[in-house]
Amino acid sequence: MNDLTVDIFAGNLKWNETNMISRSFTCGYCGAYVSSEKGMPLLEPGSGYNTNYYQKNNIGVYICNNCCMPTFIYKDIQVPGNRYGSPVKGVPEEVNNVYEEARSCYAVNAYTGTVLLCRKLLMHVAVDLGADENLRFIEYINFLNEHHYVSVKSNEWIDQIRKYGNEATHEIEVSSKQDAQLILKFCEMLLKMNYEYPSIVNND
Structure with missing residues (x-):
């Protein structure tokens, strides 16, 4: 108390x-x-x-x-705390719901939950962009990277996302605030590049 x-x-x-x-x-x-x-x-x-x-x-x-x-x-x-990151336009509803839930987790200091939800979000995004279902998490990350849905200068980000995803799921370790911020920012960047910005061009 x-x-x-x-x-x-x-x-x-x-x-x-x-x-x-x-x-x-x-x-x-x-x-x-x-x-x-x-x-x-x-x-x-x-x-x-x-x-x-x-x-x-x-x-x-x-x-x-x-x-x-x-x-x-x-x-x-x-x-309520600050919901880290920004709303993203043009995202499919199912994908956006996971993203917003991850932001809400961050707002209540549930950083491990944030990382796990972002891991789920990246899997949803990969499937929505053409990956097969029921793959391993690392295979979805490789799909996004190899098909250039992620910036070519984002190799360090990709390595960190693999690391945080595996730690949060398979190890007895609590994710930090910095971990949650990093993966949320990565997800926001990914959603904007593949949904928001293309939707702006298509609407013009």
Whole structure:
């Protein structure tokens, strides 16, 4: 149980609906980077609004001024967290659902889940682009590489993706935040090159 939970259950803190000191953050719902001063600061009962510790440190629920959804921020904790990466247009629904689920896993710090979902995503993409079903993961990665669905300068990326995919599945090891960011960024790049950019040209 963290300090915040203890303070709330002990009655040391309360929610107070009012304007807040402005804070910038990336909204976990719409993905927009916003600066908001609307919400409910977390206050110590009896403390002055402008002098208490929590208000000075921008702690509480902030309302996104883009989508109007609430984000809770406490020190380095943000709920919901930032969904790493960007939405990609022109992606088949089944493939896109896996990509967005991986981004949602990242937002709740489920980094091993993110890596495993990205592994599944790459298999979906390979099959959608013409690979046979029921192949091994490494065969799908080789298919994407050999058929030039991946940039010719992405050999280091490919090697890392093979490594992370195998570790997350076959070894007792928890993936790190950096692992999740790398494979998500690779998936975003792959989806944009093979779906979003071609769809823009086809629509012109």
